[in-house]
Amino acid sequence: MSTRVGVGTKILGAAAFVSLGALAVFALVVAPPDERQGDAQRLMYVHVPAAWLAYLAFFVTAVASVLWLVPRTRSTTWDLLAGASAEIGVVFTGLTLVLGSLWGRPTWGTWWEWDARVTTTAVLFFLYLGYLALRRTGATAQERGTRCAIAALIAFVDVPIVHFSVTWWETLHQEATVFNRDLDVQFEGFWMPFTLIFAVFAFTLLYAFLVMVRLRLAELDEGREERQLEEAIAERVAVTV
Amino acid sequence: MGRFPVLAGADLDVEAGDVVLLSGPNGAGKTSLLRLCAGLLPLRSGAAEVLGCDLARDRRSLRRRLSFVGHETFCYDDLTVAENLRFAARAVGRGVAEADFAIARVGLGSQANVVHSRLSQGQRRRLAFAIALARDPELLLLDEPHAGLDADGRAVVDEVVRVAAADGRTILIASHELDRVRQLATREVEIVGGQVRLPVAPDPEPVEVSP
Amino acid sequence: MNMFREALLVAGKDLRIEARSRVALQQIVPFGGIVLIVFAFALDPDRGLLPRVAPGLFWTAVLLASLLSITRSFSIEEANGARDGLRLSGLDGGAIFLGKAAAVALQLLLLEVVLGFGVVVLYDVSVRGVVLIACTTVVATVALAATGTVYGVLAAGLRARETLVPLLVLPAVTPVVLGGTRAFEAALAGAPSDGWPWVQLLAAFAVLAVVAGVLAFGPLLEEDS
Numbered sequence: 001m002s003t004r005v006g007v008g009t010k011i012l013g014a015a016a017f018v019s020l021g022a023l024a025v026f027a028l029v030v031a032p033p034d035e036r037q038g039d040a041q042r043l044m045y046v047h048v049p050a051a052w053l054a055y056l057a058f059f060v061t062a063v064a065s066v067l068w069l070v071p072r073t074r075s076t077t078w079d080l081l082a083g084a085s086a087e088i089g090v091v092f093t094g095l096t097l098v099l100g101s102l103w104g105r106p107t108w109g110t111w112w113e114w115d116a117r118v119t120t121t122a123v124l125f126f127l128y129l130g131y132l133a134l135r136r137t138g139a140t141a142q143e144r145g146t147r148c149a150i151a152a153l154i155a156f157v158d159v160p161i162v163h164f165s166v167t168w169w170e171t172l173h174q175e176a177t178v179f180n181r182d183l184d185v186q187f188e189g190f191w192m193p194f195t196l197i198f199a200v201f202a203f204t205l206l207y208a209f210l211v212m213v214r215l216r217l218a219e220l221d222e223g224r225e226e227r228q229l230e231e232a233i234a235e236r237v238a239v240t241v
Numbered sequence: 242m243g244r245f246p247v248l249a250g251a252d253l254d255v256e257a258g259d260v261v262l263l264s265g266p267n268g269a270g271k272t273s274l275l276r277l278c279a280g281l282l283p284l285r286s287g288a289a290e291v292l293g294c295d296l297a298r299d300r301r302s303l304r305r306r307l308s309f310v311g312h313e314t315f316c317y318d319d320l321t322v323a324e325n326l327r328f329a330a331r332a333v334g335r336g337v338a339e340a341d342f343a344i345a346r347v348g349l350g351s352q353a354n355v356v357h358s359r360l361s362q363g364q365r366r367r368l369a370f371a372i373a374l375a376r377d378p379e380l381l382l383l384d385e386p387h388a389g390l391d392a393d394g395r396a397v398v399d400e401v402v403r404v405a406a407a408d409g410r411t412i413l414i415a416s417h418e419l420d421r422v423r424q425l426a427t428r429e430v431e432i433v434g435g436q437v438r439l440p441v442a443p444d445p446e447p448v449e450v451s452p
Numbered sequence: 453m454n455m456f457r458e459a460l461l462v463a464g465k466d467l468r469i470e471a472r473s474r475v476a477l478q479q480i481v482p483f484g485g486i487v488l489i490v491f492a493f494a495l496d497p498d499r500g501l502l503p504r505v506a507p508g509l510f511w512t513a514v515l516l517a518s519l520l521s522i523t524r525s526f527s528i529e530e531a532n533g534a535r536d537g538l539r540l541s542g543l544d545g546g547a548i549f550l551g552k553a554a555a556v557a558l559q560l561l562l563l564e565v566v567l568g569f570g571v572v573v574l575y576d577v578s579v580r581g582v583v584l585i586a587c588t589t590v591v592a593t594v595a596l597a598a599t600g601t602v603y604g605v606l607a608a609g610l611r612a613r614e615t616l617v618p619l620l621v622l623p624a625v626t627p628v629v630l631g632g633t634r635a636f637e638a639a640l641a642g643a644p645s646d647g648w649p650w651v652q653l654l655a656a657f658a659v660l661a662v663v664a665g666v667l668a669f670g671p672l673l674e675e676d677s
C-alpha cells in the first residue's frame with residue numbers, strides 16, 4: 001500500500017501554497033491599512049478565513065457522520081473523513097479565537113467579548129475537543145463510528161441553538177450595557193474586500209489539502225488496524241491445522 | 242432451524258428440539274458462538290439465521306424468543322431476586338405470577354427477598370435460570386451452566402435442562418462437563434479455533450455437516 | 453407492551469435501585485449543597501454579590517450534580533453484564549431511554565428543591581414569580597436529563613467515561629444554563645414576562661433532546677465497547 005498522497009492532493013497542495021503566498025503579498029503589502037485600526041486590521045485576513053473554516057470543517061464532519069449512519073452509504077471513509085475534518089477544524093477554531101483575541105485587544109481594549117459569535121466559537125471549540133476525545137475510544141471505524149457520528153450530529157444541531165440563545169441575550173442586554181462597540185471591520189475600497197475574499201479562497205484550498213492528507217494518514221492507520229486483526233484471525237485458524 | 246457457517250466455512254444446522262453440546266478447549270469460540278446466536282455479537286461476514294431471523298439484519302426481534310445464561314447474571318445488585326425476575330419477565334410481557342413460579346421452580350423461594358449482591362454463586366446461577374425460563378423461550382443458550390456450582394447446584398441445572406428439553410425447547414450448551422451433558426444432549430459438536438467440527442476420533446480434518 | 457409502559461418499567465427499576473442504594477440522596481444532593489457553599493468561599497459573601505448571581509450559581513450547581521446523576525444512571529448497568537441484559541431484555545431502545553431519562557429527571561427535581569432552599573437560605577434570596585420558577589425548573593430539568601442520558605449511553609462502557617461525559621455534556625447544554633438563569637432572574641426581579649420566552653427556548657431544547665434520545669439510544673446501546 002503506497003504511503004503517498006494522490007496526484008489530485010498534490011495539485012491542491014501546490015495551489016494552496018501558491019495562493020497563500022499571493023495572499024501574504026496582498027494582505028501585508030498591497031491592501032491598505034484600516035483608517036481606525038491600523039495594521040492590526042490585517043489580522044482579519046487570517047481570522048475571518050479561519051472562522052469560516054472552523055464552521056466549514058464542522059459541517060463536513062456532520063455530513064460525513066450522516067453518511068456513516070445511513071446503512072446504505074456506510075463506509076469507513078466517511079468515519080475517517082469526519083475525524084480528519086474535525087482535527088483540521090479544531091486547529092482553525094483555536095486559531096480563530098486566538099487571532100480574534102489578538103485583534104480585539106488593540107481594537108476594543110479587551111482580550112475577549114461575550115458576544116454571540118465569539119461565545120459560540122468558544123463552545124464549538126469544546127464540542128470539537130469532546131468529539132476528538134471520543135474518537136480515541138475505538139481503534140477501528142467499526143468500533144467508534146456510530147457513537148462519534150451521533151455525537152457530531154448532536155453538536156451540529158447544538159451550535160445554532162447556542163448562537164441563537166446568546167444573540168437573544170445580547171439584544172436584551174442592549175439597553176443595559178455599553179454594547180454598541182463596532183465589532184465589525186469595514187472593508188472599503190477595492191483591495192481590502194478583494195484580499196479578504198482571496199484569503200477565504202486560499203485558506204479553503206489549504207483546508208481541502210490538509211483534509212486529504214489527514215484522510216490518507218487515517219486510511220493507512222485504519223488499514224494497519226485491519227491487517228493486525230486479520231493476522232490475529234489467521235494465527236488463530238493456523239493453530240488448529 | 243438454524244444454520245451457522247463459521248470461519249472455515251463449515252455449516253452448523255440445529256433442528257428444533259435439539260439439545261446440542263458444544264465442546265472444545267477454552268478460547269475456542271464457544272462463548273462467542275452463543276453470543277452471536279443471542280444477537281449480542283454483530284456478524285461481520287457470512288450468513289447466519291436463528292429462529293428464522295437473519296442475524297445480519299434483524300438481531301432485535303429474536304431476542305424476546307431466546308434466553309441466554311452465561312457467566313454474568315444480567316441482574317442489578319441492589320434489587321432482590323423477586324424484583325430482578327419480575328423486571329425481566331415484565332420486559333417480555335410476562336406476568337408477575339410467571340416470575341414467581343420460576344423462582345419456585347429453581348428452588349429460590351426462600352431467597353426471593355434477598356438482594357442480588359448477597360446471593361452465593363450457586364444462587365445467582367439459579368436466578369439466571371429462573372429469568373431464562375420465565376421468559377418462556379424457544380431457544381436456550383447456556384454457556385458453561387455447571388461452572389462454579391456445587392453438587393446440588395449442578396443437579397438443579399440438569400433438572401432444568403431436562404424439563405426444558407421435554408418442553409420442546411431447543412438448547413445449545415457450551416460445557417466442559419462432557420460426561421454430564423452428554424447424558425442430556427441429543428448431539429455433540431466440537432468447536433476448535435473458531436471452527437465447527439464433529440469429534441470424529443483421530444481425524445483432525447473439519448467435516449461438513451449436511452442437512 | 454407499548455413504549456410508554458416499557459419506559460415506566462425501566463424508570464421504576466432505576467428508581468427502585470435508587471431507593472435502596474440512596475446514592476442520589478446521600479451523595480449527589482450533598483454534593484450540590486457543598487458546591488453552593490464553595491461558591492460562597494469563591495465569591496465574597498459580604499459584598500452583596502451572592503443574591504445577584506444566585507440564579508447562575510443555582511444552575512451551575514445543578515449542572516455539576518447532574519453529571520454525577522448521569523454517570524450513576526449508567527454505572528448501575530455496568531455490573532453483572534446488566535447492559536447485555538438490557539439488550540437481551542427485548543425492551544425498545546427508545547423506551548429504555550425515556551425510562552432512564554425520567555428517573556434522572558425525577559432525582560434532579562428532588563435535588564433542585566433542596567438546592568432551591570439552599571439558595572434562599574445561604575444567599576439571602578427573596579423568592580418571587582414562583583410559577584415561572586417552577587415551569588423553568590421542570591423544562592430545564594427535562595432538557596438536562598435527556599441530553600445527559602444520550603451522552604451517558606454514548607460513553608457507557610468506555611474506559612474514559614467518567615471524564616468523557618462531563619466534557620461532552622457541558623458545552624452541549626450551555627443554552628439550558630443560559631435560559632434557566634435568565635428566566636430565574638426575570639422571576640426574582642418581578643418581571644416574569646421577560647422570563648417566559650426563555651422557558652419556550654428551554655422547551656424547544658427539551659423536545660429536541662428527547663427526540664434525539666429516543667432515536668439514538670437503541671443504536672448506541674448496541675455498540676460494543
